[in-house]
Every structure is written in structure tokens, then in C-alpha cells.
Amino acid sequence: MNERAEQQPDTLSSQTPGGPRHVAIIMDGNGRWATMRGRPRLFGHHAGAKRVREVVEACPDVGVEYLTIFAFSTENWKRTQVEVAGLMSLFRRYIAKETRALGENGVRVRFIGDRVRLDDKLIKLMNDLETATEHNERVHLTIALNYGGRDEVARATKRLAQDVADGRLDPVDVDEETLPRYLDTYVLPDPDLVIRTSGEARISNFLLWQSAYAEYEFIDTLWPDFTREEFARLCASFGGRDRRFGAVKT
Ligand code: IPE
Ligand code: IPE
Ligand code: MG
Numbered sequence: 001m002n003e004r005a006e007q008q009p010d011t012l013s014s015q016t017p018g019g020p021r022h023v024a025i026i027m028d029g030n031g032r033w034a035t036m037r038g039r040p041r042l043f044g045h046h047a048g049a050k051r052v053r054e055v056v057e058a059c060p061d062v063g064v065e066y067l068t069i070f071a072f073s074t075e076n077w078k079r080t081q082v083e084v085a086g087l088m089s090l091f092r093r094y095i096a097k098e099t100r101a102l103g104e105n106g107v108r109v110r111f112i113g114d115r116v117r118l119d120d121k122l123i124k125l126m127n128d129l130e131t132a133t134e135h136n137e138r139v140h141l142t143i144a145l146n147y148g149g150r151d152e153v154a155r156a157t158k159r160l161a162q163d164v165a166d167g168r169l170d171p172v173d174v175d176e177e178t179l180p181r182y183l184d185t186y187v188l189p190d191p192d193l194v195i196r197t198s199g200e201a202r203i204s205n206f207l208l209w210q211s212a213y214a215e216y217e218f219i220d221t222l223w224p225d226f227t228r229e230e231f232a233r234l235c236a237s238f239g240g241r242d243r244r245f246g247a248v249k250t
Pocket of ligand 1: 027028029030031032033071072073076087198
């Protein structure tokens with residue numbers, strides 16, 4: 001078992017009864033939002049980045065302890081060089097600009113995804129932000145950057161296989177509790193609610209393993225138009241859902 005495997009999810013106490021503890025959001029629709037306004041796609045990405053703070057700040061009010069947002073997928077490299085470079089520059093600027101506010105608001109930031117393909121300057125900003133906020137626990141914000149669910153499972157499997165090869169793990173002991181300890185999300189509880197904006201009803205390789213029993217909300221709002229009110233409404237309606245996890249209620 002590797003070192004990462006020994007850490008357990010934090011237990012916090014501020015959860016609203018019946019509300020989602022962990023919400024994950026596929027922030028989609030920035031490009032269409034910009035195109036509708038006759039502007040370049042990057043204009044939409046900038047508008048989208050501005051929405052993040054509002055949603056993060058709403059989390060304590062609605063009892064959400066963990067918020068995970070999909071910022072860039074392993075498939076998004078297929079976009080034009082201009083868009084990819086613009087997004088990377090936006091991420092660098094966003095981190096530099098938001099570090100202070102995140103720290104002051106008690107937000108602990110973590111990144112998931114494969115950092116290998118990211119540039120050194122961005123990786124340093126990500127590491128510094130994680131370190132600067134590591135003692136915060138009001139909201140746990142996880143940013144998925146160069147993240148893909150399949151890629152994550154493949155990387156986890158590689159580390160697991162290495163532990164077997166090195167004699168640290170016996171294949172007989174591998175069960176469904178084992179793999180998650182090797183995933184990027186090893187310290188996080190599974191998402192309770194996954195929201196996707198922009199009207200697309202697919203998950204595009206997001207948190208494949210972790211969302212096995214998540215509830216889903218696919219809403220038409222484009223991400224730059226998403227508000228704290230809509231977030232609060234979705235969290236409230238989650239409370240009315242009957243989650244059976246395969247069992248029959250008696
Ligand atoms: C989501 O918005 C942001 C990223 C994928 C980086 P899109 O850029 O996918 O916006 P649409 O789907 O083209 O409108
Ligand atoms: C998913 O959105 C990725 C992010 C929100 C970062 P995409 O716009 O890339 O997904 P597809 O291409 O519509 O499946
Ligand atoms: Mg999209």
C-alpha cells in the first residue's frame with residue numbers, strides 16, 4: 001500500500017441534514033455563451049471563471065463541504081492551440097489572483113488530474129496554492145485540471161500494480177476498497193450530486209469511479225450564467241431524493 005493510501009477523508013460537522021455533502025460540477029457552455037454574444041470562446045472562459053467564486057462562497061450556506069469542479073479534461077487538448085494556450089494562461093492568472101480570497105474564506109484547494117502535461121509555472125502555482133490553503137477546512141475545493149476518469153483509473157492501476165510487483169500488496173487483498181486509495185481523490189468522499197450545465201446529458205469522463213451512486217442534475221443554464229440561487233435550489237431539491245444504493249426500503 002502506498003503512503004497516500006493511508007489518509008482518510010476528513011470528517012466535518014456543518015452538513016445540512018439531507019443536503020449533499022459533496023457536489024461536483026461539470027462547468028460546460030462557456031464557448032456557446034461567448035458565441036451567442038459574437039465574442040471569441042476565451043471570452044466565455046473568462047466569464048465562466050468569475051462564476052466559481054460565487055459558488056464556492058455559497059457552499060457553507062447550503063451545507064456543502066466538498067465542491068469539485070471540472071476545469072479542463074484530458075480530452076480538451078484536442079481544441080485549437082489558441083484556446084488551449086488561453087485556458088492555461090487563464091488558470092495561471094486565476095490561481096494568482098484568487099489565492100488570497102480563497103485563503104481568507106477558509107477554502108482548502110486541491111487539484112486532481114495528471115500534472116505531467118502542464119507547464120512548470122502552472123504546476124508551481126498549483127502546488128503553492130495547495131500548500132497555502134492546507135490548514136483551511138471551511139470548504140474543500142477540488143479543481144480537476146487535465147483530469148480524465150479513465151486516465152485516473154489507469155494511473156491508479158499502474159501504482160497498484162507496482163505495489164504488487166514490489167511485494168507491498170497481495171493481489172488476494174484487492175477489493176473495491178483498494179483502488180480508490182490510489183485515485184487522485186483518495187482523501188475525498190464520493191460526490192453525492194453531480195451537476196452539468198449547458199444542456200448536455202453526459203459525463204464526459206468525469207469522476208467515473210467516484211460517481212457510481214451520485215445523483216445527477218443536467219440543467220440548461222450555460223456555466224457563465226450559473227448563480228448561487230440556482231446552486232442552492234439544486235442542493236435543496238437533492239434533499240428530497242430517495243437514494244436507495246441498490247437496497248429496497250422497508
Ligand atoms: C466548458 O465550456 C469549459 C471547458 C471545457 C474548458 P466549453 O468550452 O466546453 O463550452 P461549449 O460546450 O463549447 O459551449
Ligand atoms: C467537459 O466539457 C469538460 C469540462 C467541463 C472541463 P466538454 O465540453 O469538454 O465535454 P464534451 O466535449 O461536450 O463531451
Ligand atoms: Mg463543452
